[in-house]
Amino acid sequence: MTLPSPWRADFPAFAAFENDGITYLDTAATAQKPQAVLDALQAYYAQGAANVHRAQHRPGERATQAFETARSKVATWLGAGSAQEIVFTRGTTEALNLLAYGLEAHFKPGDEIVISALEHHANLLPWQQLALRRGLKLVVLPLTPSGHVDLAIAAERIGPRTRLLAISQLSNVLGTWQPLAELSQMAHDQGAWVVVDGAQGVVHGRHRPQDLGADFYAFSGHKLYAPEAIGILWGRPEALTALSPWQFGGEMVKAADYHQSEFHAPPMGFEAGTPPVAAAIGLGAALDWLSAQDEASLFGHEQALCIKLWAGLAAREGVRVLGEPQIALASIVVNGVHVADLSHMLGEQGIAVRAGNHCAMPLFKQLGEAGSLRISLGIYSDSTDLERFFMALDNALELLR
Known part of the structure; x- marks a missing residue:
């Protein structure tokens, strides 16, 4: 069955890929950008770039208005109660580091931080290093064979010493949605914060962090068809007030002299320095473009492609899919074939996929694999790409065999 993408023509990169003989199947790493995002970036720079919040001149006022409008668009997309719940960062990684440093004062030796065995390094290393700095215990939740957090064991390991649960919404390796509602309830029953890494999950459907049981939710624009160097940290208002600033400089200062300073309330108190103005505007444009599409059609197209991908992989002898993916991707290993050799051979044929440990080294150690080949899809992917x-x-x- 042919599955064309009605949205593909909105992404200029695919004309360039076609000319170069490239088949792009690496969207989980970064997504291509629709023309609407490119137009927004061009318009911002062509009309005159300016810093935000500080200048009284017309370009500064125009940039500030566009920047804050983008914040409001993100709040609407996430179903937030207010734009003040949205902190701009430079990516998911920075948002999670902000939390690890901003919450540090609330931890004492012997407290526990709980993560899962499938976390991306961005949602592992900040908590690992916080645990090392403060003498905390890092508790790792194991997975079921399907690639989901084992809830029975989680109920045993999330306990009275748990102060924070950090969990990915959707695995970037296994393609599995994690049982956030159940895990969040376990953590909240112990009075712990819940941090959700939404870098992959935010791309597939509209999700309200409050409905996931999150206190904090982080994602990156570049996976959501927006520019690089823009990320979002959403926080419940009460949770944001528990944070201390982790970076210091211009923009976030309310008053300062040589020996002491006073800082703005969230979100500006966590946005030190010149922010990624153009990237924020581009993210707003990406959300406008996505909002104009039919959500059921987007999801249906992705799911139909995934079924076709998984069926094709299952039909090939010696090809093993890691876990039981539910959306967007498949990570595979092939018996008797090194993943680097396979990736090289595919690259020579113009197939753009990702090989390696996908920033999840501990997971691959647990799986007993050196790495995998990941095929990942976007709304612009079609059945011709899979063929x-x-x-x-x-x-x-x-x-190779």
């Missing part, structure tokens, strides 16, 4: 991939995969395996 090209499978043809290239068959060619590569014929030579």
